[in-house]
Amino acid sequence: MVGKQIRLERIMNRNSGRTIIVPMDHGITLGPIPGLTDMSRAIEGAVNGGANAIIMHKGMVKAGHRGRGKDVGLIVHLSASTSLSPDPHDKVPVCTVEEAIRLGADAVSIHVNLGAPTDSRMLGLLGAVAKECRDWGMPLLAMMYTRGAAIADQFEVGHVKHAARVGAELGADIVKVNYTGSVESFREVIAGCPVPVVIAGGEKMETDGELLTMVRESLAAGSCGVSIGRNVFQHIDPIAIIKAIDLLVHENREIAEAENFLKQAKGKDE
Numbered sequence: 001m002v003g004k005q006i007r008l009e010r011i012m013n014r015n016s017g018r019t020i021i022v023p024m025d026h027g028i029t030l031g032p033i034p035g036l037t038d039m040s041r042a043i044e045g046a047v048n049g050g051a052n053a054i055i056m057h058k059g060m061v062k063a064g065h066r067g068r069g070k071d072v073g074l075i076v077h078l079s080a081s082t083s084l085s086p087d088p089h090d091k092v093p094v095c096t097v098e099e100a101i102r103l104g105a106d107a108v109s110i111h112v113n114l115g116a117p118t119d120s121r122m123l124g125l126l127g128a129v130a131k132e133c134r135d136w137g138m139p140l141l142a143m144m145y146t147r148g149a150a151i152a153d154q155f156e157v158g159h160v161k162h163a164a165r166v167g168a169e170l171g172a173d174i175v176k177v178n179y180t181g182s183v184e185s186f187r188e189v190i191a192g193c194p195v196p197v198v199i200a201g202g203e204k205m206e207t208d209g210e211l212l213t214m215v216r217e218s219l220a221a222g223s224c225g226v227s228i229g230r231n232v233f234q235h236i237d238p239i240a241i242i243k244a245i246d247l248l249v250h251e252n253r254e255i256a257e258a259e260n261f262l263k264q265a266k267g268k269d270e
Helices: 002-011 024-032 040-049 059-064 095-100 119-136 155-168 185-190 208-221 238-249 256-270
Strands: 018-021 053-056 073-077 108-114 140-146 174-177 195-199 225-227
Touching: 002 073, 018 238, 024 059, 024 238, 040 053, 040 119, 040 238, 053 059, 059 073, 059 208, 108 119, 108 155, 119 140, 119 185, 119 238, 140 155, 140 195, 155 185, 185 208, 195 208, 208 225, 208 238, 238 256
Parallel strands: 018 053, 018 225, 053 073, 073 108, 108 140, 140 174, 174 195, 195 225
Antiparallel strands: none
């Protein structure tokens, strides 16, 4: 579809075919956590760092997702739950594709937790949203996780490649999954998923080196980029860490070069 392709190019780098997405949808799940208390500032950091797109809930779009003088793709998130809920893994619809279009979205996203008690309902929602997205020419990012009482390890390659495949099978244009911990195991995920895959950032990491290594390895395995939230907007220098990730994702640089860039950026601030 021409419309969908045009919109995909607004959230991906045309030259590299990859993307750096910064999700900022945590406010519903966790409240105004550090890094997202001031949404305008968080958005501006992502934009100035060079992110290709950000993910937001509909009520936060008015915070000014386009930044000041620069553009960034807008992905409106369609499902949610809170940490206060009896089942935080139960993601329910909170926005529609049509609402997202009226807000100016370039794409929409939806979250599914396979293994949760209500995963069948979440799968039904994903299928229905995928149809709406086809009707409207709207790109769909499916955040596919395996979480629940029967899931001992959500990073296990068997679980992750199954989750990625489910997202593709039900019509997602891009699938977001956990990184499995090694290039070899993540290649299995990529091999079984016929649509582009991005990795989740997960919990805040101890060091920049850990983050950059995960990014570089996922790219070596065949991912099309990253969707990293807390490790970006909670970073001491969000702009610098995005630029360091950009060196890996869009310029195919090595980890040492990205780490050296961060050291130089830190030196300028001191």
